[in-house]
Amino acid sequence: MSARSRVLLGVVSLALLSSGCAAERAEEPPAPDAWGEPAAAPDSNPDPRIVEVELEARAAEKSFLEGKTTTVLAYNGAVPGPLIEANVGDTLVVHLKNSLPEETTIHWHGIRLPNAMDGAPAVQEPIAPGGTFTYQFTLRDAGFYWFHPHVMEEEQIRRGLFGVIRVRGEGEPQADVEKIVVLSDALLKEDGSFDDDIDDELIMMGREGNVVLVNGKVMPALDVQPGALTRLRIVNVANGRFFHLALPGHTFRVIGTDGGLIPRPYDAEKLLVAPGERYDVLLIAQGEPGTELTLTNEPYERGHHTGLADPVPLATVRIGAGPALSGRALPDSGPAIERLPGGAADTTITFDEAYVERELKFLVDGKTHPDVPPIHVERGATRVFDLKNDAEMDHPFHLHGFFFQVLARDGVAVADEALANKDTLILPQRSTTTVVARFDEPGHWMYHCHILEHAERGMMGEIIVSH
Secondary structure (H helix, E strand, O other), rough: OHHHHHHHHHHHHHHHHHHHHHHOOOOOOOOOOOOOOOOOOOOOOOOOOOEEEEEEEEEEEEEOOOOOEEEEEOOEEEEEOEEEEEEOOEEEEEOOOOOOOOOOOOOOOOOOOOOOHOOOOOOHHHHHHHEEEEEEEEOOOOEEEEEEOOOHHHHHOOOOOEEEEEOOOOOOOOOOOEEEEEEEEOOOOOOOOEEEOHHHHEEEEEOOOOOOEEOOOOOOEEEEEOOOOOEEEEEEEOOOOOEEOOOOOOEEEEEEEEEEEEEEEEEEEEEEEOOOOOEEEEEEOOOOOOOOEEEEEEOOOOOOOOOOOOOOOEEEEEEEEOOOOOOOOOOOOOOOOOOOOOOOOOOHHHHHHEEEEOOOEEEEOOEEEOOOOEEEEOOOOOEEEEEEEEEEOOOOOOOOOEEEEEEEEEEEEHHHHHHEEEEEEEOOEEEEEEEEEEEEEOEEEEEEEEEHHHHOOOEEEEEEEEO
């Protein structure tokens, strides 16, 4: 049996087990930590405009499967790692200690910052075992971001090295409940240890686990009052799994994405979240007191005919017995953001996959990193790119250090209502997406597929912004 077949069978088995667990939990009183939201990292600096935290990357023990222990890699011993809370304009200071037996760094996914703080191999020497490094930068944008290694990320992220950052700004939407939703998975053996076997099927689609997790837990429960205006800050930190979210009887009102709040909120019956993407959504909890709903990962065909055949349960939403909240309304508008100028593409970047000397590789313009020729841009320039996906599967494109905006898909202009600042974007198979970005920070900036098995096997390039 192939590794991929084992994964799919494991997911189906987990779905059945999770359904049973949900039924048993319905007879138990709600636990205060049932959702498993990451704890906030302590801020040691008394200055209200400086957030200063300590992070340690180290091995830890965690239980994903009942009665089994998994040795993970974790920030401060937790998976997900701690939540960093800050406001726009704050200075963030993070002291990282590497207690792993291998090198590491931190990449601040989605955050606009000086190049030296980006954590990518092009700009930072890896932190040796036992070493330390201090990251310091100003938080320019409100939004929901995450952090993870950019050294051996395929292995270190799947074993648990990731955390989240919530940056608040003026005019934050009001909600009765605000929760963080960290989507991930783990590929485990029956004894709870990580399954390190991998074949070309798993490499092709990205390593998908047989245990699906929300906030590091199997089938956590979210308790809300009926009618509660609920805000969910969602991030997908999985190596390769796409999450196609659905909640019975509810529509997601999308109010923000990677780069923060958007001017025109919109509704989604199902919300597709690729590895690395974030979404900020609101919904009004519907149902009679005592109702239990299941948040599911719905089937989505992302290429090579490997989509799931059935929904997979992710979490339980429990409508509490308290009095129903009334008068809640979903917003129809959000803050204005600058629209970058469009026009014809200056550059085409082509993504594909191929066997090179019998080894599966993922290509940018026919080459693999580090042999992909860099793109040179003058500081302050606005550039338009055609992102061409010639592969027979979707690829999530991620750009370090900058936001971009989507102008067109396959030559069809995107409506003004869809204006958003993005740093991670699904490139559908056999398609071309036109985007625009302004490069206002000098340095060497990476772009790559955020299916980590693809980035590690060549699907990565560099944009050099002159001083």
